[in-house]
Amino acid sequence: MxxxxxxxxxxxxxxxxxxxxxxxxxxxxxxxxxxxxxxxxxxxxxxxxxxxxxxxxxKMIPEWDPTHCNLCGICQEVCNFNAVLKMGKNIMVFPELCHGCYACSELCPKNSLPMKEREMxxxxxxxxxxxxxxxxxxxxxxxxxxxxxxxxxxxxxxxxxxxxxxxxxxxxxxxxxxxxxxxxxxxxxxxxxxxxxxxxxxxxxxxxxxxxxxxxxxxxxxxxxxxxxxxxxxxxxxxxxxxxxxxxxxxxxxxxxxxxxxxxxxxxxxxxxxxxxxxxxxxxxxxx
Amino acid sequence: MKIAFTTKGTDWDSPMDPRFGRTEYFFVYDEETEKVETFDNRAIEGEAHGAGPKTSQKLAELGAEVLITGNGPGGNAAAVLNQINVKVYTGAGEMTVREAYEAWKNGDLN
The missing domain is CATH 3.40.50.300 (P-loop containing nucleotide triphosphate hydrolases)
Structure with a gap:
């Protein structure tokens, strides 16, 4: 029980x-x-x-890899928690805001946001x-x-x-x-x-x-x-x-x-x- | 130079909004052209998380180089503001926009 x-x-x-x-x-x-x-x-x-x-x-959070990123901004559009932002030519990730839903990582056409372990x-x-x-x-x-x-x-x-x-x-x-x-x-x-x-x-x-x-x-x-x-x-x-x-x-x-x-x-x-x-x-x- | 204020209204006599991430408006004054531009940020109330970064992004779009506010941004917002090289001055939460601008020019804000 x-x-x-x-x-x-x-x-x-x-x-x-x-x-x-x-x-x-x-x-x-x-x-x-x-x-x-x-x-x-x-x-x-x-x-x-x-x-x-x-x-x-x-917990799993995304980490930006700029190598192939074309700055399309899909990542920030799909994030419900404002944990991923496109700022100029950079993608910023806010690990404390991330709920680990994988949306940005999975929907990124260039695989530029691989999920990484973060000790919580x-x-x-x-x-x-x-x-x-x-x-x-x-x-x-x-x-x-x-x-x-x-x-x-x-x-x-x-x-x-x-x-x-x-x-x-x-x-x-x-x-x-x-x-x-x-x-x-x-x-x-x-x-x-x-x-x-x-x-x-x-x-x-x-x-x-x-x-x-x-x-x-x-x-x-x-x-x-x-x-x-x-x-x-x-x-x-x-x-x-x-x-x-x-x-x-x-x-x-x-x-x-x-x-x-x-x-x-x-x-x-x-x-x-x-x-x-x-x-x-x-x-x-x-x-x- | 463009100066952004966090405000509760859209004119020089409006009170400042002491909050950064959840400020009601931005009041942006361009010292060169003496033009004022305002932005209604009240939609941020619908955001449960991440108001700081979101509002910082808006501030970047407005092209301000100086931010005058009340309590100061939190850690996430500060990270963005740092990246876009916005200078932050706090302590103007109880003033009107005009008073805040004067205080900033006199070097009374930190």
Missing amino acids: KIAIASGKGGTGKTTLSTNLAALLAEKEQVVLVDLDVEEPNSGLFISGELKHTEKKY GELKAFKKGNLSFVESKLVIGEEQAVPLIKQTIDYVDSNFSEDTIKLYDSPPGTSCPVIEATKHTDFVILITETTPFGFHDLKLAVETIRELGKDFGVVINRYGIGDDSVETYCREEGIPVIGRIPNDRAVAEIYSKGELLYPRLPFIKKELEKIAAHVADIRKELSV
Whole structure:
């Protein structure tokens, strides 16, 4: 089963929930936690394990070879991202803007834009007991998260069995990286907090996940602060609230030391078990 | 010498647009002929990616040698502007075109 943990707003507890839920589930079965927030992965701060595998990840971008180029300009016409421009007698390629679609390269009548590998990041896989952990990290300056997220998902698909529970810690927001991280999953957990920002961004996240046609539930973090707007909204929209993580100073203290919460805080373990039970029900329904 | 300004309008009293890649207009003043030419760049709003290089390309077509703007171009746009030898002056984002031109002549812009 594949579960994405997403939010609209950043800092609402995606990593806290992902790491604790993964460790708890791994007490009973095989779990892989995948950090897809490739711009700044941080699940690894809470999960230790033995490094099992490292690989560099590449994307393909065109490189201009002026030898036979007749400056026809087809390349810049077919690029949807302004990543190839004809400037006077030069063709300029902007690798950060390139989406690696091959259009300019394939449609060039003179084969003057051969595709070349460009390193975009690194993937690492760790293991400790039942819990595997995979993370990818973009190289500094690389703008596009989506190709690395996609390759990381592909790695997990081909290296872990069907019956492994797969948890995907997603990037924040509601744009392309989040869509890439969630669209392949069976269930999405949206974690929020009952602040005006949290509520506002939750609604955007709900719209996004509904557009993708995904089954989802909400976890309210820092429960007890703010107001009841999130609860009221979820009730009116018929969205299940599958967990409520209380606002508690001890949570912040343990988190700040990079430790897991549930082994030391029974009230956290109780909420995680509720979330796990909900996930188990869905798993049974879908038989995945 | 042709001087291009990033602007929110088409006359000397228009406010400057502090943005480069997504500027609404270019206001191009030719110091030799004292003629003004403007270009409506608002179609750039439809471009999700690569506004900087695209707008730089337009600037090259307009034949400007100096660019006066607000915040300054980003990395991709700067690469193009560098290639076509356009001199960039920033810090005029809060001025009118006329004020920006005076400030540039007085050497107040960097």
